[in-house]
Amino acid sequence: MVYTERGILKRSVSIMMTNFLKWKHDYRVWFVFLMEGFLVGQSMSGLIRYALFMKKTVTPFLLPFLFFDASIANGLLKVMVYFGVIVLFCNAPFCDTTLYSVIARSKKKAWWLGNCFYIMVASAVYLLYFCLICAVISIPVITFKPFWGSVVQSILVEDVDVLNSYMGSLTFSKDVLQTIYPDSAQWMTFGIAWLSFTGIGFLIYAVNQLSGKYRLGSIVASFFVLLDPVVRWIVLQAYWMYYVSPVSWSSIEHWKILGMERPLNQNIIIPANVIICIVLFVIAGIGTRRKDITV
Numbered sequence: 001m002v003y004t005e006r007g008i009l010k011r012s013v014s015i016m017m018t019n020f021l022k023w024k025h026d027y028r029v030w031f032v033f034l035m036e037g038f039l040v041g042q043s044m045s046g047l048i049r050y051a052l053f054m055k056k057t058v059t060p061f062l063l064p065f066l067f068f069d070a071s072i073a074n075g076l077l078k079v080m081v082y083f084g085v086i087v088l089f090c091n092a093p094f095c096d097t098t099l100y101s102v103i104a105r106s107k108k109k110a111w112w113l114g115n116c117f118y119i120m121v122a123s124a125v126y127l128l129y130f131c132l133i134c135a136v137i138s139i140p141v142i143t144f145k146p147f148w149g150s151v152v153q154s155i156l157v158e159d160v161d162v163l164n165s166y167m168g169s170l171t172f173s174k175d176v177l178q179t180i181y182p183d184s185a186q187w188m189t190f191g192i193a194w195l196s197f198t199g200i201g202f203l204i205y206a207v208n209q210l211s212g213k214y215r216l217g218s219i220v221a222s223f224f225v226l227l228d229p230v231v232r233w234i235v236l237q238a239y240w241m242y243y244v245s246p247v248s249w250s251s252i253e254h255w256k257i258l259g260m261e262r263p264l265n266q267n268i269i270i271p272a273n274v275i276i277c278i279v280l281f282v283i284a285g286i287g288t289r290r291k292d293i294t295v
Helices: 005-025 027-054 063-067 077-089 099-137 151-157 160-167 174-179 182-211 216-234 239-244 246-250 266-290
Strands: none
Touching (some): 005 027, 063 077, 063 099, 077 216, 099 182, 099 266, 182 216, 216 239, 216 246, 246 266
């Protein structure tokens, strides 16, 4: 039987959709979305309470707040969001009782591509979920004016103790709030976070596939996630350390777009993120090709 490229793409999309259909009965996925939604809602609610108290407005484009950096002593909201990604993709390459019949019908190449497409689209869905939560939470004080809302002026001059009493461990970058429009910051964060989440998924897939051990990928991914707050804590002036922590790249307050004194050049880390995803994508494909499956 001849398998055309068009046929491979069609079967790959079918496998991707099959993985999404599994969400309906996968309690692990439900747990991730419910817990992460609660965590983000709880963390962002302090900002909304503060805006209500001060009778101020807030933009719905609050995704960057989830990725503002924190040291190990803080709430580490970003780290928890990344752990949600690890739990979501921990079972890559998503084998189940239908594995043999799926590979028999679609062949390994389509199965590999379908799983990778699933990781890419699921990463976008995960981020859109957070965008929706932030937008819904901000409804009582929402504004669509091209700024962060009048609450920002209060945040920039407010006493730290007062802010902490409302916002708790929620961190923010004054430089981002003063320099970048919220919609621009939202889409920059969405883009770099999507690349990062996709890379995490591909990393888990590649390590699990090559090793045959379905915990090793999550362990390796957890190392890189936990490296982020460690680097933030010990970096001091050794800015080169940010470049060995890809998870740190999703915090746009470190980008040189805010000033040349910042540690990360966005013109380097964005292509680097793309290259990392491509390399891991290929390695996962090599692992799939070498996988001994008798059908």
